[in-house]
Amino acid sequence: MKARTRSRHTPYNQPSQPLSVAAALILSLTMSRIASAPEHHLRVVLQAIAQDKKMEAKIQGMLEALQAVDKPVAGTKRKAEDEAKICMFCEEAFNDETNHSRACQSHHPDEYPEGFTWTCCNQLGSEKGCRIHPHKSRQDAPLRRREYTMVEGVKSLIQDTDDE
Numbered sequence: 830m831k832a833r834t835r836s837r838h839t840p841y842n843q844p845s846q847p848l849s850v851a852a853a854l855i856l857s858l859t860m861s862r863i864a865s866a867p868e869h870h871l872r873v874v875l876q877a878i879a880q881d882k883k884m885e886a887k888i889q890g891m892l893e894a895l896q897a898v899d900k901p902v903a904g905t906k907r908k909a910e911d912e913a914k915i916c917m918f919c920e921e922a923f924n925d926e927t928n929h930s931r932a933c934q935s936h937h938p939d940e941y942p943e944g945f946t947w948t949c950c951n952q953l954g955s956e957k958g959c960r961i962h963p964h965k966s967r968q969d970a971p972l973r974r975r976e977y978t979m980v981e982g983v984k985s986l987i988q989d990t991d992d993e
């Protein structure tokens with residue numbers, strides 16, 4: 830049986846096409862709501878999401894990785910900007926101290942059947958990625974200028990109608 834190939838290797842959360850105005854607004858509002866939500870609300874949401882066994886395993890893995898990276902060194906205080914984050918490309922935990930120009934190796938993170946090979950590097954689908962770059966978290970990834978402008982425009986329209 831011939832191995833399946835795939836050349837696409839964009840990050841899973843960055844669409845190959847620009848976001849629509851609605852999608853950009855939803856992403857912006859969702860991230861804003863997460864950032865401003867009380868901790869107990871976030872715990873309830875995570876517990877609800879964790880009812881799905883796949884999501885439970887993913888949450889557990891992320892929490893363990895974050896805790897391992899976030900352990901403070903004895904006698905030192907951590908800076909707020911040095912908090913542990915999850916890379917949006919490889920899903921590994923990192924902080925500013927552990928991040929560097931070659932920290933992340935990624936391909937598109939979808940799972941593929943046995944025998945799958947990447948056309949970009951001819952590696953098996955289960956191998957580490959051929960794209961080498963610094964880790965980047967969703968919090969570090971600003972919207973593209975055009976998307977940001979559209980989102981801000983829609984937000985101001987919403988605020989204007991709320992004020993009336």
